[in-house]
Amino acid sequence: MLEGLLTVIPARGGSKGLAGKNIRLLNGKPLLAYTIEAAFEAGITQNIFVSTDSKEIIEVAKKFGSDFIERPPEISHDSASTESALLHALDIISRIKEKKFNYVLTLPPTSPLRSGVTIKKFLSHYNDILLEYDAMISLTETNKDYWIKDDNDIFSRLFPSAPRRRQDRAPIYIENSAIYITKTESFLKTGSILGQKTAGFIIDEIEAIDINNIIDLKWAEFVLKNVINQSQI
Numbered sequence: 001m002l003e004g005l006l007t008v009i010p011a012r013g014g015s016k017g018l019a020g021k022n023i024r025l026l027n028g029k030p031l032l033a034y035t036i037e038a039a040f041e042a043g044i045t046q047n048i049f050v051s052t053d054s055k056e057i058i059e060v061a062k063k064f065g066s067d068f069i070e071r072p073p074e075i076s077h078d079s080a081s082t083e084s085a086l087l088h089a090l091d092i093i094s095r096i097k098e099k100k101f102n103y104v105l106t107l108p109p110t111s112p113l114r115s116g117v118t119i120k121k122f123l124s125h126y127n128d129i130l131l132e133y134d135a136m137i138s139l140t141e142t143n144k145d146y147w148i149k150d151d152n153d154i155f156s157r158l159f160p161s162a163p164r165r166r167q168d169r170a171p172i173y174i175e176n177s178a179i180y181i182t183k184t185e186s187f188l189k190t191g192s193i194l195g196q197k198t199a200g201f202i203i204d205e206i207e208a209i210d211i212n213n214i215i216d217l218k219w220a221e222f223v224l225k226n227v228i229n230q231s232q233i
Contacts, residue, residue, distance in 0.1 A: 004102030010085045011109045012076045013054030017213040022109050034112035036064040041116020051089045104182050110211040111178035122179050122201050134186035135195030139173040140208045176208035
């Protein structure tokens with residue numbers, strides 16, 4: 001495990017796309033609980049904090065064994081950045097613990113199917129390359145053909161020279177918001193979770209499922225019951 005690792009789970013109470021999203025039940029368990037359990041499964045046994053403005057979320061965090069930090073209203077609104085919550089958490093927790101943290105691992109609770117095994121592999125890979133990169137994010141590979149629209153509502157291919165057949169196209173990579181790690185020094189300097197030089201770590205598209213609305217939640221529940229659980233039988 002990386003020395004001086006702080007794990008933050010940013011989980012504010014409000015959500016436009018899905019009310020009470022972070023504690024909505026997924027297969028009978030709060031969404032947030034999956035991320036807490038995955039962190040433990042990855043071998044992270046200390047310095048795990050849920051950052052939230054919600055008393056209900058605090059209760060879920062305590063029930064499933066995570067510490068928490070209360071996030072002030074000014075960085076809990078819809079347009080507040082994840083970085084603002086992380087910087088606040090880093091400042092407060094460093095002072096509480098009287099400890100300097102070298103890395104901030106961010107595990108958004110909206111990726112409930114991201115496993116502890118994958119988090120552990122992610123951390124191991126970053127440990128191997130940390131001298132070259134000050135941040136790393138999880139990505140999903142795709143061969144889809146993306147289109148964009150201009151101000152005149154004219155559509156065009158994002159990569160016009162790419163082959164038309166999916167099988168012939170080079171893959172591109174989507175930031176899936178499942179796992180991030182950033183060197184604290186770089187984070188404080190840039191204010192960005194991406195640091196200055198970012199590495200990528202590809203994860204399975206199932207583990208990358210990101211919950212933003214009721215359809216995402218229902219899809220994750222279907223996958224959990226019919227794909228993940230069935231594969232474990």
